[in-house]
Amino acid sequence: MSGATFLRLSLVPLAVIVLAFFVLPMSQLIIAGANGPLGLKAYAAILLEPRYRETLVNTVLLSLAVTLATLVISTIAGLFVQRNRFPGRAVLIAMLTFPLAFPGVVVGFMIILLAGRQGLIGEVTQNLAGGKVVFAYSIGGLFLGYLYFSIPRVILTVMAAVEKLDPRLEEAARSLGAGPWAVQRDVILPALTPAFIASSAISFATAMGAFGTAFTLATNIDVLAMLIYTEFTLGANIAMAAALSVGLGVVAWAILALARSFAGAAVAAAG
Amino acid sequence: MTEVQGVSVHLQACAKTFPDGTRALEAVSLDVARGETMVFLGPSGCGKTTTLRIIAGLERPDAGGRVLFDGEDVTHLPIERRKVGMVFQSYALFPNMSVAENIGYSLKIRGIDRAERAARVAELMALTGIGGLENRSIDQLSGGQRQRVALARAVAMRPRVLLLDEPLTALDASLRERLRAELNRLLRSLGITAVYVTHDQAEAMALGDRIVVMRSGAIAQIGTPREIYFEPANRFVAEFVGAANILEAEAGEGFLALRGGRLPIGGSAKAVKGNVVAMVRPEAVTFVAPEGALLTGRVETVSFIGDRLRCTVVGVSERPLSIDAPNTISVSPGDQVGLSIDPDAVRLFPKESA
Ligand SMILES: Nc1ncnc2c1ncn2[C@@H]1O[C@H](COP(=O)(O)OP(=O)(O)OP(=O)(O)O)[C@@H](O)[C@H]1O
Ligand SMILES: [Mg+2]
Numbered sequence: 001m002s003g004a005t006f007l008r009l010s011l012v013p014l015a016v017i018v019l020a021f022f023v024l025p026m027s028q029l030i031i032a033g034a035n036g037p038l039g040l041k042a043y044a045a046i047l048l049e050p051r052y053r054e055t056l057v058n059t060v061l062l063s064l065a066v067t068l069a070t071l072v073i074s075t076i077a078g079l080f081v082q083r084n085r086f087p088g089r090a091v092l093i094a095m096l097t098f099p100l101a102f103p104g105v106v107v108g109f110m111i112i113l114l115a116g117r118q119g120l121i122g123e124v125t126q127n128l129a130g131g132k133v134v135f136a137y138s139i140g141g142l143f144l145g146y147l148y149f150s151i152p153r154v155i156l157t158v159m160a161a162v163e164k165l166d167p168r169l170e171e172a173a174r175s176l177g178a179g180p181w182a183v184q185r186d187v188i189l190p191a192l193t194p195a196f197i198a199s200s201a202i203s204f205a206t207a208m209g210a211f212g213t214a215f216t217l218a219t220n221i222d223v224l225a226m227l228i229y230t231e232f233t234l235g236a237n238i239a240m241a242a243a244l245s246v247g248l249g250v251v252a253w254a255i256l257a258l259a260r261s262f263a264g265a266a267v268a269a270a271g
Numbered sequence: 272m273t274e275v276q277g278v279s280v281h282l283q284a285c286a287k288t289f290p291d292g293t294r295a296l297e298a299v300s301l302d303v304a305r306g307e308t309m310v311f312l313g314p315s316g317c318g319k320t321t322t323l324r325i326i327a328g329l330e331r332p333d334a335g336g337r338v339l340f341d342g343e344d345v346t347h348l349p350i351e352r353r354k355v356g357m358v359f360q361s362y363a364l365f366p367n368m369s370v371a372e373n374i375g376y377s378l379k380i381r382g383i384d385r386a387e388r389a390a391r392v393a394e395l396m397a398l399t400g401i402g403g404l405e406n407r408s409i410d411q412l413s414g415g416q417r418q419r420v421a422l423a424r425a426v427a428m429r430p431r432v433l434l435l436d437e438p439l440t441a442l443d444a445s446l447r448e449r450l451r452a453e454l455n456r457l458l459r460s461l462g463i464t465a466v467y468v469t470h471d472q473a474e475a476m477a478l479g480d481r482i483v484v485m486r487s488g489a490i491a492q493i494g495t496p497r498e499i500y501f502e503p504a505n506r507f508v509a510e511f512v513g514a515a516n517i518l519e520a521e522a523g524e525g526f527l528a529l530r531g532g533r534l535p536i537g538g539s540a541k542a543v544k545g546n547v548v549a550m551v552r553p554e555a556v557t558f559v560a561p562e563g564a565l566l567t568g569r570v571e572t573v574s575f576i577g578d579r580l581r582c583t584v585v586g587v588s589e590r591p592l593s594i595d596a597p598n599t600i601s602v603s604p605g606d607q608v609g610l611s612i613d614p615d616a617v618r619l620f621p622k623e624s625a
Binding site: 168169173175177179191 | 349351356364365367376380434
């Protein structure tokens with residue numbers, strides 16, 4: 001058997017998987033979206049129908065905010081943890097990455113424990129200020145939940161990238177007169193850019209599609225995943241649910257592509 | 272073009288113990304004169320890099336150690352305020368900047384305006400022979416070009432002292448030799464104070480005004496290349512720098528008693544008696560007719576290595592004697608030969624020096 005034949009044969013299982021799990025269901029979904037009473041207009045409705053449009057905008061904004069906050073927190077924490085040796089370091093890393101395995105439901109539950117009606121923050125503010133602060137069931141609770149969900153994934157990527165940084169680069173910059181801020185700006189952050197792009201893609205896409213947390217907290221929050229669920233189970237509006245799903249995928253993909261080309265241009269401009 | 276004014280560097284009792292307990296450096300004191308190129312030479316792990324990093328300000332010496340630039344105490348000054356230039360073995364060029372941005376980085380940090388910066392960068396690029404590459408990115412450069420960029424970047428802001436840690440080690444042999452000559456020319460023309468770390472003795476000889484030979488965190492000898500080569504302070508230096516025949520023998524009445532005869536010794540060594548350790552360089556031994564020679568032996572091996580013959584002769588001392596002979600003479604293994612050694616080329620070490 002020649003090398004080329006072998007390669008072609010090994011492509012067969014891949015082709016089968018791609019077909020069975022990506023191409024077929026995706027095309028089925030796209031067709032289902034256009035098969036309702038609205039026909040192809042179901043896709044247009046995502047943008048034209050105010051309720052759908054607002055939900056879409058909310059979801060994108062929330063996901064962007066979560067991604068940004070995750071990046072900032074994870075970069076600072078990742079740099080600190082990777083660069084310093086201190087007692088309790090292993091415990092801290094374990095704690096930061098612990099939520100990795102939690103399903104969204106558990107994260108939602110923890111947010112309720114923290115900021116729900118009987119939550120910790122409520123208790124404390126009740127006693128201190130006399131007014132109960134409860135934000136678990138609002139966009140604030142969702143933001144916190146998604147943040148909690150995203151940080152472990154991003155922090156691991158950042159830590160791996162920090163570990164690979166050549167310490168000589170930093171020393172060279174310092175020898176040339178760069179203080180701590182200049183070193184961050186000119187050496188560390190540019191070197192971490194690929195890691196930022198990869199991990200913000202993960203963070204953003206996860207936030208766009210997250211369902212468990214939203215479902216657990218669901219009182220007055222509208223995010224796309226919840227909307228799809230409502231259309232599907234309560235409204236039995238399968239076509240709209242399918243159209244919204246496709247819309248969710250396309251918007252997430254488009255924003256990621258945009259971010260990537262923007263970051264690519266930024267790297268090229270700096271380089 | 273002697274534009275850069277270096278400083279003199281003084282290390283005073285600088286020891287270094289790392290947090291994990293490794294004693295990398297015993298208390299070392301030394302002076303580097305203004306404009307001098309000082310080379311640190313020694314085997315791996317002897318503390319060369321540690322010493323360099325103490326001068327740079329990347330490591331603090333243990334309590335009691337002091338670093339002075341032109342008499343000014345800089346021990347507690349962080350590297351970014353010491354105004355030193357550094358060239359690393361890996362070059363550590365910034366991958367996110369072009370060649371010109373790398374070279375001009377120190378000027379940009381100091382707020383020098385764009386036009387002046389560009390002029391200085393162009394001047395440095397011409398000086399280091401990389402003109403025309405300003406807009407290249409680092410990964411489009413060859414090893415030799417990277418080395419030059421690193422050098423240009425390090426001298427751009429006219430540092431008070433230039434520190435180089437094995438800057439040529441990553442290059443292949445022929446390029447290394449060429450760049451060594453270029454570097455030598457550049458260091459002289461800049462008139463800069465330079466500290467250069469290497470474990471390559473040929474590099475040390477070629478570049479150093481003086482050489483510091485180091486061994487296990489301590490200074491074994493400081494001297495000019497000639498002093499280090501011809502008058503090594505101890506057996507370690509003799510064997511580390513160049514090839515050396517070490518002879519352990521009985522001395523008396525101006526001679527060393529060897530198995531193959533008597534070896535005259537000269538100068539102040541004449542008075543020495545008893546067990547001694549002596550050193551003779553291979554090129555200081557010449558073949559003579561065996562009849563009437565003070566020393567005789569039998570040729571064991573002869574290798575022709577182009578510019579000379581490297582021979583070993585047995586029966587002279589405990590170990591075979593290495594001899595470098597002119598490539599024109601004819602000797603063959605098995606020949607009985609007489610040997611003559613200039614008494615002044617025999618160096619005696621005190622017995623305790625191992
Ligand atoms: N950060 C550190 N922590 C602990 N020990 C260290 C550290 N840096 C160096 N050492 C140790 O200090 C000693 C001297 O190291 P140094 O790097 O100065 O050697 P060197 O002469 O430059 O060797 P080489 O030729 O291999 O570069 C070595 O034993 C090394 O293992
Ligand atoms: Mg070293």
